[in-house]
Amino acid sequence: MNGHSNGHANGNGKLHQLPNDMFHVIRSTGTAARLGRLALPGRRILDTPHYLANTSRGVVPHITQDTFVRDTNISGLYIALEDFIERAPKDVPPLYRFQHPGGGSPLRKFIAAPDDAVLVLGARRTSPVPAPEATSNTNKTVSICTAVGFRALKSEEYAEKAESLQADILVGLGDIPYERALGNKRIEKATDRNIAWLEEQVFLRRSEEKAARAHLFASLLPVSCAKQQYYIEELTGQFADHISGLAVYDLDSLEDLPAELGQLPRLSFAAPKTPRDILYQIQRGLDVMVVPFVGAATDAGIALDFTFGPSSDTTTNGDGAHFNGHESSELLPLGIDMWSEDHAVDLSPLAKSCQCYACTTHHRAYLQHLLSAKEMLGWVLLQIHNHHIMDLFFASIRQRLANGTFEADVMRFEQKYESLLPAKTGQGPRIRGYQFKSQGPGEEKRNPKTHTPFKMLNDGKEKLAEATLPDPNANADDLQAQGFAQKES
Template sequence: MKFVIDSITKNSGRLGQLHIKDGAPEQRTPLLMQTTKGGSIPYLSGDVFESHVTRKQQVLQLTLSTIDQMTEALAQWNSAERGLSDYVGFPGHLNVLLLRDPCEMTPAGGNDRDIQPLFTRRGKESLSPQRYMEMVASLRPDIYQGLCDADTNELSAKKRVQKSVDRTEKFMHYIYEHKSKVDSALLAPIVGGYNTFARTQSIKHAREQPSGSYGGYIFEGFHTNGLTATTLDASKLLPIVEHCVGQLEEDKPRMVPGAYTPLTTLELIGLGMDLFDTSYAYCAAVNFKALTFTFVPDDVVHIPFLDITDDANKEDFTPLLKSCDCLTCRKHTRAYVHHLYKTNELLGPILLMVHNLHHYMSFFAAIRESIARDGLPQLTELVRRQNGDSQVDYGIAPNSKVINKATMGKGFAAAAV
């Protein structure tokens, strides 16, 4: 894996080119990775995604907590010329393997000196560094993160934070020693909660490794995934990230997984972060929200998202977003999507995911254009206020209006479980 910076500015972050493997096209950063669950983009088949969202090659974000059951089959799969993306139905796409699902809240606890808990669909599994590297060797991802203890957040005690750093260092000693057995790029985990000393200690351990030991960084331990990332206090997060970035070399990409809000994402990019994911788009869709925030200057006051459960949409025959050219907005109306919600049809979350992914990918294209002209501060201010007088709230609250026993397992009802 190689990372080349095209431009870097004090106020607008940086543009770069990420070359993940030979024969694959370079990816422009800031990069938006496609979050998957069980190897699939939620609610969308590979054909639907490539036909109605984008035909461009993507980087899939796969999580061990949702695909761990595939390791045995992949170990026996004669795949000399095919990889993990082919196995999950996205041939030709690149992939990154993470430990935890950024779409769902990760349970706290279960930590042990020598193992890392992995919360899967079948329950909690115990993951030792040896077992982890065996699974990575079977899955053969293009990029994988180092094993780490990321069970921290803003409220974590100093003792818990220090344990996360110490255990991560212990895990990574084994990973660094045995990484040559895996032909994949490694992301060094940076942990330490909201403690600058602990974060510095984690960075120091990574940078002490021989040259070429890892290809980039992944920042963990700021939240417990799911909706918790949409409501974290950016005023406490950003100083920690800025402190860490100042200690990192420029020629390695930096990933921050999780459903960070569009505003927090822009502020992280301004500090020099490079790799993000679409879990925010999923968290919005699964809670019946269509993304409607604007990133194109105009004179209209916008709202961050549209709640399609609102009865005001019952007879509204306009698109989810008038300026959007996705399949959902071109072919369907707010009234129709609201009807799908009322009748618990599976097409409802499908149409919302098509729209939210299209909108969020367009947002990242606008981010790269803004950085190129050193205009990220102006874009950030637009997203912050949406042409209004006060800062808008991008936090996502759980929406459980549909849940009832009669409709459990259907369409939107299943999405809210």
């Protein structure tokens, strides 16, 4: 262990052992923003607002399990079932067959996640690839995108298999039309499906001999509660004793959320694209969120660099912002493009005063070299750093909510930083098929060629053979005329 060992490794992470309620609100503000605590038996306590690290096939991209424990402070993971079941039902996925001899959660053992990390399981990734119209959801299935293309996941299969994996939190199946608007008739159909699928999940949990281990979060449709009123009435009625939280896919669902559901934890899948989006979602009352842009920034070679609330190098007055002791009219970037050759000889850390493993052990010049050489370690260090920045960001948010200065600090943050992350300038890791939707024939390839055809290996030899050698008795003027050399003046 080194000096960067965290709560996973040394036991300093707070674990919940008391039989209190899973979630309770500690403090509410003048807006919908609130300070809370999510506590699950034997897991690290999530003081909210908080975030879940996004995963690919059960792991945080670029982070091995030992690095996760030693060099990060990530408290929870969001895992998508569609990552593991590309050959089902023809071939039984290894995840379904796996049974650890020591018992416990098959999912946790299969992905080798730490025992204290909170695991949240859902059907689809965040952000998912939208399904084509031809393979959209039906009354009995949802369309998922696997490593071998789109396929239909039966609601009964999801209910049974997701329960057997024993995650800490299970996101109920929802008829979510990603990147498509819901018309009135479509809302009615989606409402009926959500109710039927939730009934199926609850019935299965009732019929099991053992008590269900996962806390069930009901998926809200991405519309206001008024437009899905029948479903909301069922959540506050027959399902009230069976759900432990809400999965939110659009902020419109929070506008008229009934008081009966107000005390439940809210898990956001609205996929914020910037830190400002995170702050806005918190202002609207979301408690836990999945933040895909952290991994996207890592792949783009961007080191996040922002803080929330007052800091030692930032002051403000009535006229404008002052950074590092002088007034600045320019907004600060939210991150640093580590592909830039400006960092080639820069021995400073990725972010000033950052105490993550990457910043205390390495420097910008080394990271720039790793990216230029396409070394995997470059993205490993960036991922460690970027998640550390996110940990500090949410910790500061919670502190400002406790102090009652959150709204003022949001305004200062908007005055200090740019609204968007820096543009991608370098070529990151290869993009996989399940990360984007194909547009059809003639589409430009997402991954550039990393080599030239073999016939080019002899290209230089052929050119030399075709070239006319200069006469041994030629003078400097003759050599220059033939393009063989340049005469010095």
